[in-house]
Amino acid sequence: MGLIEPKNKKKKILSAVSFTLAAVIFLLALYVFFVSLDAKSKNEPVEFFGRSFVIVLTDSMTPEIGVGELVVIESTGIESVQVGQNAVFVSLSGMLKGQRIIHKVVEVGHDEQGVYLRTQGVKEGAPVDPDPVRAENFTGVEVGHSVFWGKIIGFFTKLENWLLLLVVLVAVSIAIMQIVKIVKIAKNPEDSDKQDRS
Numbered sequence: 001m002g003l004i005e006p007k008n009k010k011k012k013i014l015s016a017v018s019f020t021l022a023a024v025i026f027l028l029a030l031y032v033f034f035v036s037l038d039a040k041s042k043n044e045p046v047e048f049f050g051r052s053f054v055i056v057l058t059d060s061m062t063p064e065i066g067v068g069e070l071v072v073i074e075s076t077g078i079e080s081v082q083v084g085q086n087a088v089f090v091s092l093s094g095m096l097k098g099q100r101i102i103h104k105v106v107e108v109g110h111d112e113q114g115v116y117l118r119t120q121g122v123k124e125g126a127p128v129d130p131d132p133v134r135a136e137n138f139t140g141v142e143v144g145h146s147v148f149w150g151k152i153i154g155f156f157t158k159l160e161n162w163l164l165l166l167v168v169l170v171a172v173s174i175a176i177m178q179i180v181k182i183v184k185i186a187k188n189p190e191d192s193d194k195q196d197r198s
Contacts, residue, residue, distance in 0.1 A: 029156050052140060054088065054100055055154050060121030061086070061102060065142075070150035071102055073140040078115050078133070083108055086142035087117055089133045102142055103129060 052073040107118035116132035
């Protein structure tokens with residue numbers, strides 16, 4: 001008569017909520033992928049909610065910040081930076097020219113060109129960086145870092161991981177459908193006999 005048993009109604013609501021949540025997570029991950037791809041093509045940090053995010057690629061900041069960690073950057077004027085903060089800047093020379101670097105500020109100075117920063121990695125034996133950081137290549141200061149989010153964001157920025165995720169989702173969906181079928185047959189073996197006869 002069109003009435004739904006309370007038990008079935010709860011299952012349908014739970015199923016709809018689960019599907020909606022999975023869809024939102026999937027769309028958010030897809031958004032992260034395309035934003036990351038766009039930022040990578042422009043050699044810029046990824047931006048969300050007014051903050052920039054970069055993944056650390058070298059070990060110059062270990063043990064404080066490890067390779068693969070996500071660093072949260074706050075854009076600020078170079079004039080407000082203090083010794084001891086971690087500055088994010090674009091390298092102007094050497095093997096990492098054009099790459100974003102995060103190093104500890106060891107000196108804040110002022111000369112005829114304006115404010116400059118002297119930076120250095122924290123890894124034992126790291127030298128002071130040869131070029132001072134100026135306003136034109138300064139990105140901001142680190143306000144947080146996370147190993148967990150570095151792994152998550154790092155995973156979703158690679159196309160091959162998306163393909164792997166798609167294969168896993170299809171395989172899991174097929175497995176769940178088969179399990180549901182087996183459970184139904186186990187609960188009602190006579191239904192399976194009727195289907196076999198027809």
